[in-house]
Amino acid sequence: MKHSRAKKTKPRELDLLPVMSLFSILLTILVSMAQFEKLGILELWLPERSAVQASQPQDIDEGLLNLTVVITDKSITIGAAGGFQPAVYYQEEVQYRSRSDQHVFRQVYVKGQEVRSPTDGKVMTPYEKETIFLNVVSKKDSLDSGTYVYAVTDREGEPLLDTSGNWYTDVPPVGAKYREVGDENFLTMDPGTRRYCTVTKLSAYYEVARVLEQVHKMYSQRSPLPPDVDDVVILAGQDVIYDKIIQMMDACKAAGYDRVALSLVGGPT
Amino acid sequence: MLGEVQQPNTRSFDDHADHAGIKKRTIKKQEEAGLIITSLIDVFVIVLTFLLRTISAEGNLLTSADNLVLPMSAHAQSPTEVSMIITGDDKTISVDGHPVASTDSVRQQDSLLVVPIYDVLAKKHAEEQKAKMLGIIKEVSDNVVVQFDKNLPYDVVTKVMATCGYVGYTNIKFAVMRKNEEG
Numbered sequence: 001m002k003h004s005r006a007k008k009t010k011p012r013e014l015d016l017l018p019v020m021s022l023f024s025i026l027l028t029i030l031v032s033m034a035q036f037e038k039l040g041i042l043e044l045w046l047p048e049r050s051a052v053q054a055s056q057p058q059d060i061d062e063g064l065l066n067l068t069v070v071i072t073d074k075s076i077t078i079g080a081a082g083g084f085q086p087a088v089y090y091q092e093e094v095q096y097r098s099r100s101d102q103h104v105f106r107q108v109y110v111k112g113q114e115v116r117s118p119t120d121g122k123v124m125t126p127y128e129k130e131t132i133f134l135n136v137v138s139k140k141d142s143l144d145s146g147t148y149v150y151a152v153t154d155r156e157g158e159p160l161l162d163t164s165g166n167w168y169t170d171v172p173p174v175g176a177k178y179r180e181v182g183d184e185n186f187l188t189m190d191p192g193t194r195r196y197c198t199v200t201k202l203s204a205y206y207e208v209a210r211v212l213e214q215v216h217k218m219y220s221q222r223s224p225l226p227p228d229v230d231d232v233v234i235l236a237g238q239d240v241i242y243d244k245i246i247q248m249m250d251a252c253k254a255a256g257y258d259r260v261a262l263s264l265v266g267g268p269t
Numbered sequence: 270m271l272g273e274v275q276q277p278n279t280r281s282f283d284d285h286a287d288h289a290g291i292k293k294r295t296i297k298k299q300e301e302a303g304l305i306i307t308s309l310i311d312v313f314v315i316v317l318t319f320l321l322r323t324i325s326a327e328g329n330l331l332t333s334a335d336n337l338v339l340p341m342s343a344h345a346q347s348p349t350e351v352s353m354i355i356t357g358d359d360k361t362i363s364v365d366g367h368p369v370a371s372t373d374s375v376r377q378q379d380s381l382l383v384v385p386i387y388d389v390l391a392k393k394h395a396e397e398q399k400a401k402m403l404g405i406i407k408e409v410s411d412n413v414v415v416q417f418d419k420n421l422p423y424d425v426v427t428k429v430m431a432t433c434g435y436v437g438y439t440n441i442k443f444a445v446m447r448k449n450e451e452g
Contacts, residue, residue, distance in 0.1 A: 016306045023313040030320040038447040039331045040345025041414060046439060127359040127420045130338075238424035242417050245426070246340035246445060253344040264427045 042249055045231070045259035065219055065226040069208065069252065070265075071236040071244060073111060076134075076208050080215055088211070089146055090134040090204040097130040098122065104130065132243055134204035148201050154180075155196035159206050165214060171197045181209045182254040205251040212255035232257040237265045331444060334358070337418035342445040352412040353393065353438070355386075355429060357421055362429060364389045372425060381431040390436040411437060416444040 070077045075087040092109040098117040105118055109132075115124040137146030151159040151167035160168045160178040163186065172178055174194055177186040187193075212232070219229050232252045236245060245262065252260045331348040333339065337358040354365055361368040362375060362383070370385040397409045413433050417426055430441055 016310060019310065020306055020313070023310065023317065026317060027313065027320070030317065030324060034320055034323050039333055039339070039348070040342065040445055040447040041331070041348050041442040042342055042345055042445050044441050044443065046434075046441075125359070127418060129420050236423050238422060238427075240423040241419070242421045242423055242426050243340045243419035245423055246342055246419070246443060249443075250342050250344050262427070262430075264423070 042246065045261050063224065063226055065228050065231070067212075067215065067228070067232045067257075068263075069212070069232060069234050069248060071234065071240055071248060073237070073239070076204055076248075078208065078211055078215070080219075085211055085215075088204050088207050089137050089139045091137050091146070091148070093133040093135060094129050095131040095133070096124050096128050098124065099128055126241075129241070129243075132241065133201070134244070135201040136204050136207050149207075150199050151202040151206075152197050153200050154193060157200075159202060160197070161210065165210070167202060167210075169199070171199065181206055181213055182256070205247050208248070209251040209255045212252060212257065216256045230257055231259045231261065233261045233263050235263045235265055331414065333444075334363075334416050336360075337416065338420070339416060339444055339446045340419040341448050343448040345445045345447045348414070348442075350412065352410065352414045352442070354444075355413060355415045355433070357415070357417040357425060357429060359418060359421070362386060362425075364393075372421070375425050375428055376422065378428070381428050382435055383428050383432045386429060386432045387435060390433065390438060394436050394438070409437075412440045412442070413438040414442045414444050 065080055066082070068079045070079065073092075075089045077087045078085040093106055094109045094115075095104060095106045096115065096117070097104050098119065100117070100122055101119055103117055103119045107115055116122065117124060136149040138149050139146035149167075150169060152169065152171050153159050158180045160172065160180065162168055162172070163177050168178065171194060172189050174189050174191055176189045178189055179186045216229070219226055234245060234248050234252070236248075249260045331354075334354075334356040337356065356363045356366075357372060360372055362370045362372060364386065367389075369389050370383055375383050394409070397406065400406045401409050415426070415429060415433075417429075433439075433441055
């Protein structure tokens with residue numbers, strides 16, 4: 001029988017040059033359009049102006065929560081329903097980036113003290129502060145210098161809470177339950193996560209967020225529900241750095257407060 | 270003869286080689302060398318995917334101002350509309366890119382009302398009201414986005430915010446850098 005002999009032909013390669021040209025054009029357009037910095041907005045809540053005249057004495061509404069966070073240069077205090085929580089004392093540590101030689105260094109902030117760059121000795125301006133760390137210190141009273149409070153943080157630097165709502169001070173074992181502030185669900189510690197857990201100084205923003213979260217949970221279960229259960233007012237002095245206000249607004253939002261208002265110490269809201 | 274091209278010596282190298290008794294060299298016919306573009310295309314696809322992920326479909330409604338560092342926030346939202354922008358760095362306070370007042374003078378004054386900013390905002394607000402009366406715009410906007418350097422004192426922030434409130438810009442939003450992709 002005669003076999004039909006199929007000619008062995010080499011498969012033709014795809015001509016990818018037009019595709020490359022197309023990709024080059026697309027890349028150029030996309031790179032020119034790309035926005036590498038992710039900008040966002042934080043909305044501020046403005047309380048409605050009261051109809052009551054300022055000269056008239058206002059009755060204290062027993063049903064209102066009136067949650068206020070007061071920021072001073074040494075502590076953060078939370079007040080609600082006519083009472084105050086124990087103050088969260090902090091030690092301010094500043095990471096500077098020198099504008100002259102881009103040298104980065106950290107120093108504990110002391111009010112009124114001149115900070116000089118260790119490389120060229122130039123005096124640092126307040127605008128050369130790169131990051132401000134507010135490390136929680138435990139104090140017996142305001143005169144006590146205090147000791148740093150440490151907590152376990154995960155890979156992203158978020159401190160971890162145990163099931164009773166306190167910070168883990170030692171890296172939890174595999175299988176232990178943990179969660180971050182603002183998360184309702186508990187997660188189980190696995191070896192992969194545990195490997196990246198470290199014990200670091202606790203940030204005052206997280207500590208305030210933890211307390212605020214507890215207050216929010218407590219008042220959300222009350223009956224009747226306070227009308228301002230989701231509201232918080234941040235009260236700060238004139239010299240407080242704007243970054244602290246934004247970080248505190250972030251902490252309030254993490255704790256479940258959607259409406260954050262600002263107020264100046266001694267000034268109108 | 271003119272135009273006649275003199276033929277060059279047409280004896281090939283092989284003929285010469287034969288004549289000289291040199292061993293014949295066989296030159297293998299080589300295939301044409303082509304570019305291997307497949308791996309390059311792979312790289313392009315990865316870069317394209319990354320770029321398409323970073324680009325937002327709605328475009329840039331908010332652009333970062335120069336000479337200032339915005340604070341970081343993990344709970345920021347995406348801007349939904351174009352608003353008037355007030356920027357404040359260590360030297361000047363600007364409205365829509367035009368310097369209006371120096372930061373030091375705002376810091377030193379006692380009053381909450383910053384007159385140079387008030388004048389500019391009042392003029393803009395009046396223009397918007399006029400545009401509404403003429404039917405060019407539907408509503409007078411009360412939105413303002415403030416972009417302040419993160420190391421600016423809160424005092425300056427409150428004075429600018431209070432001035433915005435006096436004019437009628439009561440919906441104040443802070444521009445921040447997002448910490449993550451969410452929001």
